[in-house]
Amino acid sequence: MEVLFVALIGLFFTAAVYLMLSKFTIRILLGIVLLGNGVNLLLFTAGRITREVPPIIPADTSTLAAGAANPLPQALILTAIVISFSFFAFLLVLTWRAFEELGTDSTDEMRLAEPLDEPLPPMGY
Amino acid sequence: MASSFASIDLAAAMVTTAPALSDWLVILPTALMILTGATLMMIRKSVRLHAVIAITALALLVVLDALLLWQVSTRGPVSMTMGGWLPPFGISFTADIFGAVMALAAAIAALLAAIYSLRDIDASGLRHGFFAFLMLLMAGVSGAFLTGDIFNLYVWFEVLLISSFGLLILGSEPKQIEGALKYAILNLIGTTLFLITVGYLYAIFGTLNMADIARKAGSIRGMTEDAAPLMTLTALFVLAFCMKAAAFPVNFWLPASYHTPRITVSALFGGLLTKVGIYALIRVTIMLLPVEREALSLVIATSAVLTMILGALGALAQNDLRRMVGYVVIVGIGNMLAGVAIGSSVAVSGAILYALHSIVTMTALYLVLGEAGRLTGTFELSRLGGLWGRAPWFSAGSLALVLAASGLPPFSGLWPKIMLLKASLDIGAWWLAAAILVSAFLVTLALARVFLLAYWRPAPGGEGEAATATDWRTALPIGALATLVLVFGLYPEPLLALSQAAADGLADPSAYIRSVFPGGLVP
Numbered sequence: 192m193e194v195l196f197v198a199l200i201g202l203f204f205t206a207a208v209y210l211m212l213s214k215f216t217i218r219i220l221l222g223i224v225l226l227g228n229g230v231n232l233l234l235f236t237a238g239r240i241t242r243e244v245p246p247i248i249p250a251d252t253s254t255l256a257a258g259a260a261n262p263l264p265q266a267l268i269l270t271a272i273v274i275s276f277s278f279f280a281f282l283l284v285l286t287w288r289a290f291e292e293l294g295t296d297s298t299d300e301m302r303l304a305e306p307l308d309e310p311l312p313p314m315g316y
Numbered sequence: 317m318a319s320s321f322a323s324i325d326l327a328a329a330m331v332t333t334a335p336a337l338s339d340w341l342v343i344l345p346t347a348l349m350i351l352t353g354a355t356l357m358m359i360r361k362s363v364r365l366h367a368v369i370a371i372t373a374l375a376l377l378v379v380l381d382a383l384l385l386w387q388v389s390t391r392g393p394v395s396m397t398m399g400g401w402l403p404p405f406g407i408s409f410t411a412d413i414f415g416a417v418m419a420l421a422a423a424i425a426a427l428l429a430a431i432y433s434l435r436d437i438d439a440s441g442l443r444h445g446f447f448a449f450l451m452l453l454m455a456g457v458s459g460a461f462l463t464g465d466i467f468n469l470y471v472w473f474e475v476l477l478i479s480s481f482g483l484l485i486l487g488s489e490p491k492q493i494e495g496a497l498k499y500a501i502l503n504l505i506g507t508t509l510f511l512i513t514v515g516y517l518y519a520i521f522g523t524l525n526m527a528d529i530a531r532k533a534g535s536i537r538g539m540t541e542d543a544a545p546l547m548t549l550t551a552l553f554v555l556a557f558c559m560k561a562a563a564f565p566v567n568f569w570l571p572a573s574y575h576t577p578r579i580t581v582s583a584l585f586g587g588l589l590t591k592v593g594i595y596a597l598i599r600v601t602i603m604l605l606p607v608e609r610e611a612l613s614l615v616i617a618t619s620a621v622l623t624m625i626l627g628a629l630g631a632l633a634q635n636d637l638r639r640m641v642g643y644v645v646i647v648g649i650g651n652m653l654a655g656v657a658i659g660s661s662v663a664v665s666g667a668i669l670y671a672l673h674s675i676v677t678m679t680a681l682y683l684v685l686g687e688a689g690r691l692t693g694t695f696e697l698s699r700l701g702g703l704w705g706r707a708p709w710f711s712a713g714s715l716a717l718v719l720a721a722s723g724l725p726p727f728s729g730l731w732p733k734i735m736l737l738k739a740s741l742d743i744g745a746w747w748l749a750a751a752i753l754v755s756a757f758l759v760t761l762a763l764a765r766v767f768l769l770a771y772w773r774p775a776p777g778g779e780g781e782a783a784t785a786t787d788w789r790t791a792l793p794i795g796a797l798a799t800l801v802l803v804f805g806l807y808p809e810p811l812l813a814l815s816q817a818a819a820d821g822l823a824d825p826s827a828y829i830r831s832v833f834p835g836g837l838v839p
Contacts, residue, residue, distance in 0.1 A: 211505070219501055223508075230511050237519035264518070267467060271511060274474045278504055281481060282497075289497050292490040304495045304576050312635045312697045313769060 196236040203229030227275035238264030345458040353451030363442040370447035374427040381420040393831040404525035410464030414818035419461040425679040428793035433580040435789040452479040495573035502569035506559035513552040527832035550608035561593030564623040575638035579686030587679030617657035621751040624650030628758035648674040665819035666735030680797035702775035713798040720801040722760035727805035
């Protein structure tokens with residue numbers, strides 16, 4: 192089971208890196224979404240994968256049943272999902288504004304803050 | 317039902333006694349900033365109140381951090397675990413000298429920058445929540461310095477990142493949106509890398525509490541068959557934190573964005589944010605994974621040299637003052653990385669001292685150049701001039717900060733540079749020492765040229781219409797920061813002792829571990 196998940200995570204990361212290497216902002220954003228989901232799967236796999244034993248202590252005992260699911264990765268993933276979702280929402284709006292203001296979605300043409308023809312500082316007094 | 321619960325021994329999992337009153341100090345800085353930030357959002361229409369509330373809260377933050385530092389330096393690390401769960405199950409906040417002194421320096425820089433912002437941030441900036449974002453930024457920064465849990469550290473990174481986005485685009489100029497887009501995407505990838513590493517760390521250690529990791533690292537390293545991939549882990553941590561700290565080759569987001577926002581925001585970013593990355597790097601590589609850091613030291617040192625030299629060359633090539641300071645920030649990061657690469661006691665305390673110096677000086681340098689730009693109406697070196705005649709006192713303060721940033725006596729930049737030089741010569745790394753000296757020389761050239769052109773040279777286009785003179789809102793922060801830089805340059809003993817104690821606490825974390833696990837070092 193773990194091997195399957197690891198292969199899946201590798202696939203997510205590969206696709207994410209490929210998309211993020213693009214110079215168009217929308218593809219970069221899609222890459223970031225894939226990367227975020229890949230990380231969530233990774234956290235899930237890192238914390239032991241088991242089936243159908245909830246991490247709840249029965250009424251008459253004081254310890255967890257053997258092979259119970261690990262609740263911590265789920266808490267971590269929940270945090271990571273909330274953060275990556277809100278960041279993605281912000282980035283989408285930012286990209287849209289950038290497209291409106293700059294008239295391009297190609298990072299090569301975003302040269303307003305770092306102009307190519309900026310003069311050198313004065314060479315003499 | 318009640319009787320079946322009564323038989324469970326809660327003391328095995330929960331903290332049953334209330335924490336001592338003084339322990340609350342470790343959580344108060346972060347809590348204060350979050351509460352103030354939330355309050356400012358609730359009263360976002362009454363912008364007149366924002367500045368008063370925010371600056372009072374920041375002054376209180378300085379007091380709290382100073383008390384915390386005093387407490388930590390007299391009685392050892394302080395720890396508090398959330399929710400009453402026994403560590404490592406609850407999230408611990410643990411302050412040692414390193415964390416407390418960084419938090420104090422950051423709070424002072426933020427307070428002075430907030431006073432400067434009274435003049436710099438206009439009504440529209442206030443309406444869009446400048447002070448609310450500033451409070452949340454400081455919540456993230458304080459949380460990152462004081463937390464004792466590595467996943468929690470990731471959360472604080474994200475808190476300060478999302479508030480920095482808000483500050484960066486204040487004003488909504490096309491330039492800012494472009495800078496923010498590059499900053500946001502690259503920093504988000506950096507923190508995602510950090511999260512990936514935290515996932516691996518949890519898979520290897522089964523814990524996220526830093527004190528717990530520190531005490532387990534030895535036994536996990538010792539497992540000979542089925543060796544744990546600690547090298548992979550450390551390499552990923554170094555990459556993720558170098559990206560946050562803006563070390564070469566993952567630093568191109570900094571010169572692309574730091575010159576676009578309002579000058580107060582640039583000052584806060586240049587002073588605080590990269591130093592959080594350095595803090596995390598030192599905390600993880602020096603305290604948690606020292607053996608693996610040793611193996612990677614050549615890689616870190618190479619990155620440090622390239623960061624210093626290329627940053628200094630970048631500073632020399634800039635015509636825009638704000639972009640030039642961005643490169644000066646990067647040179648400082650290279651110096652601190654050199655300390656991490658060497659890893660000896662002198663080197664680490666040198667890096668910590670450099671970080672403290674850099675928080676104060678970089679904030680001040682941005683504020684000074686912002687004021688110079690306001691007085692002359694331009695940030696371009698080719699058009700600046702005549703400041704000496706126009707504002708002599710301001711020019712004197714600027715000279716102090718320019719010399720401090722170059723690392724010249726009698727200002728605070730000298731001492732960390734000397735410590736780092738000594739540490740690199742001690743291990744025979746003459747090339748590292750040479751890089752520190754050459755980059756300091758190039759930065760001196762770049763900054764001295766600013767002083768020559770902007771201050772001494774008569775204004776190229778004649779005296780333009782006189783801008784409004786410096787008043788207390790800008791003079792107080794610049795004067796206070798210049799005084800700090802001078803005082804700690806002339807009388808560095810207290811800071812030297814503090815950074816030495818901080819480095820000792822990192823090299824031997826047993827006191828840190830004891831504050832989280834009072835029972836002892838053995839699990």
